[in-house]
Amino acid sequence: MVIVETPRLVLRELTSNDVGALSGILGDPAVMEFSTNGPCTEDDTRKFIDWCLESYREHGFGQWGIADRSSGAIIGFCGLSQVDLNGVQEVEVAYRLARAAWNQGLASEAAAAALAYGFSQCHFDSVIAIIANRHVVSARVAEKVGMKIDTYTKYRDWDVGIYRKHLEADLRIS
Template sequence: MLITETPRLLLREFSLDDVGALAEILGNPKVMEFSTNGPCTEDDTRQFIDWCLDSYRDHGFGQWAIIDRLSGAVIGFCGLSHVELDGAQEIEIGYRLAPSAWGQGLASEAAGAALEYGFSHCGIETIIAIIATRHVVSAGVAEKVGFRIDTRTQYRGWDVCIYRKRHTVTTGAA
């Protein structure tokens, strides 16, 4: 199911047909350098997609496939998921892209679309990004779409910055 689109991307729900394409991306050590799980096998990727399918059913959102509009190829994922952080339940944005998609502003484009969907269609009030303190590229993506550092903490043994964005409603001038 199509979730949202941007000028260059489609965000849609994953299906098990995406395992091969996504496994190629998530199996790349460069892509997964800042993931607490490390590179994924094809079986890990199948479990990830199963988790996404459960999240769509249970919460109405999850991590979505990023599709390049021109080629139709899966180039990564971006979306929203439940996470426990320091004893609190939060909604987190996550994103991973194939190296061929790096440096083109596609992560920001996908993240902006996922945020808008979460705020406007899912009624989410606040979304966080959990970013390793050394991951300056991901921090740049988060800041570009309006996140600001909220706190620093440990997450799964990593030193991380917690970025937060709250839903803001704008009204027109009277």
């Protein structure tokens, strides 16, 4: 199911048919350098997709596949997921792109679309991004989509910055 389209991308629900393409991306050590889970095997990717499918059913959102709009090829994932951050339930935006898709503004395009969906369709008041302190590129993506540093903390033994975006005042539901 298509969630949202942007000028260059389609964010859609992942399916078991995406295991091969996505495992190639998530198995790349460069792509997963700043993931607390590290590079994924094909089995890890299958479990990740199963987790996404469960999230779609349970919450109505999750991590979605990013497909190139012109070719339909999966180039990564981006979406929203429930996360426990220091005992508090938050909604996190996350993104991973194949190396071939880096440095083209695609992560920002996907993250902006996911945030817009979260605020307009899911009615979240705020969304966070958990970013390793050393991951300056991801921090730039968060800032580009209007997120601001909220705090610094530890997450799964990593030193991270918590970026946050609040629902804009003119979008708040009365």
